[in-house]
Amino acid sequence: xxxxxxxxxxxxxxxxxxxxxxxxxxxxxxxxxxxxxxxxxxxxxxxxxxxxxxxxxxxxxxxxxxxxxxxxxxxxxxxxxxxxxxxxxxxxxxxxxxxxxxxxxxxxxxxxxxxxxxxxxxxxxxxxxxxxxxxxxxxxxxxxxxxxxxxxxxxxxxxxxxxxxxxxxxxxxxxxxxxxxxxxxxxxxxxxxxxxxxxxxxxxxxxxxxxxxxxxxxxxxxxxxxxxxxxxxxxxxxxxxxxxxxxxxxxxxxxxxxxxxxxxxxxxxxxxxxxxxxxxxxxxxxxxxxxxxxxxxxxxxxxxxxxxxxxxxxxxxxxxx
Numbered sequence: 001x002x003x004x005x006x007x008x009x010x011x012x013x014x015x016x017x018x019x020x021x022x023x024x025x026x027x028x029x030x031x032x033x034x035x036x037x038x039x040x041x042x043x044x045x046x047x048x049x050x051x052x053x054x055x056x057x058x059x060x061x062x063x064x065x066x067x068x069x070x071x072x073x074x075x076x077x078x079x080x081x082x083x084x085x086x087x088x089x090x091x092x093x094x095x096x097x098x099x100x101x102x103x104x105x106x107x108x109x110x111x112x113x114x115x116x117x118x119x120x121x122x123x124x125x126x127x128x129x130x131x132x133x134x135x136x137x138x139x140x141x142x143x144x145x146x147x148x149x150x151x152x153x154x155x156x157x158x159x160x161x162x163x164x165x166x167x168x169x170x171x172x173x174x175x176x177x178x179x180x181x182x183x184x185x186x187x188x189x190x191x192x193x194x195x196x197x198x199x200x201x202x203x204x205x206x207x208x209x210x211x212x213x214x215x216x217x218x219x220x221x222x223x224x225x226x227x228x229x230x231x232x233x234x235x236x237x238x239x240x241x242x243x244x245x246x247x248x249x250x251x252x253x254x255x256x257x258x259x260x261x262x263x264x265x266x267x268x269x270x271x272x273x274x275x276x277x278x279x280x281x282x283x284x285x286x287x288x289x290x291x292x293x294x295x296x297x298x299x300x301x302x303x304x305x306x307x308x309x310x311x312x313x314x315x316x317x318x319x320x321x
Contacts, residue, residue, distance in 0.1 A: 058196025072304025138248030
């Protein structure tokens with residue numbers, strides 16, 4: 001007869017095997033047989049969109065990030081309001097800010113023509129982020145696939161679990177750690193701010209603060225297109241990286257060393273705190289940043305995916321079938 005200790009050990013091993021099987025649902029070859037042209041179809045669509053508007057690269061990376069941080073990487077951010085759904089699109093962190101929905105819709109439409117009902121919107125978001133990074137000179141990585149789409153969204157979770165531009169370093173570290181991402185992952189992912197733009201409303205307080213954590217000349221430059229009085233110029237845009245705004249490089253970190261981070265949540269990464277050494281390292285070694293960014297994107301893409309019988313494959317990304 002098996003002793004109690006042996007039985008317990010067997011149960012633990014079975015649980016570990018079951019857990020491993022769950023993780024194995026995500027695979028880079030998931031569509032190899034069911035939709036072999038999925039990745040090339042998505043890539044063509046994404047590259048075309050970024051060729052039309054370079055800023056879209058940053059928007060697509062951010063869209064994947066804002067999806068994964070709420071209910072996991074399940075395309076919940078793409079769902080519109082409906083009688084049963086309160087969309088995540090209108091919370092503070094996304095409203096008039098998250099963008100690129102139509103690009104994902106176009107990619108989905110193209111894939112549906114090739115393989116109807118096979119490829120999830122969640123996977124398209126993940127692939128689009130990788131293709132966007134690569135197109136503007138950033139790293140590429142192998143995207144694990146097999147995520148399924150949610151049938152729900154959560155505005156309340158989006159509001160509480162997405163970072164804000166006013167967050168302190170500790171709040172940012174805690175938000176990312178709750179998703180299984182380290183402080184180093186957080187700094188690497190923040191480096192996506194090497195491309196893209198931000199609205200005046202998100203950095204007005206910082207550039208008019210006369211604080212010791214912002215370069216005076218940089219603040220003066222940014223004030224030219226961001227009036228002090230709310231809500232004047234709220235939507236006026238400024239590049240997150242003033243030096244090379246359209247190229248994926250490590251200038252974002254060099255800017256932080258010079259107190260030229262546009263958002264408060266950028267500059268806190270280099271402000272005498274625990275992440276200063278990571279910022280310094282990335283500012284000196286672009287290849288380390290590039291490698292760490294790719295690794296962090298893969299880890300982020302693993303956050304609580306729906307696999308197997310869970311979730312659905314949406315026919316259109318903005319609504320449940």
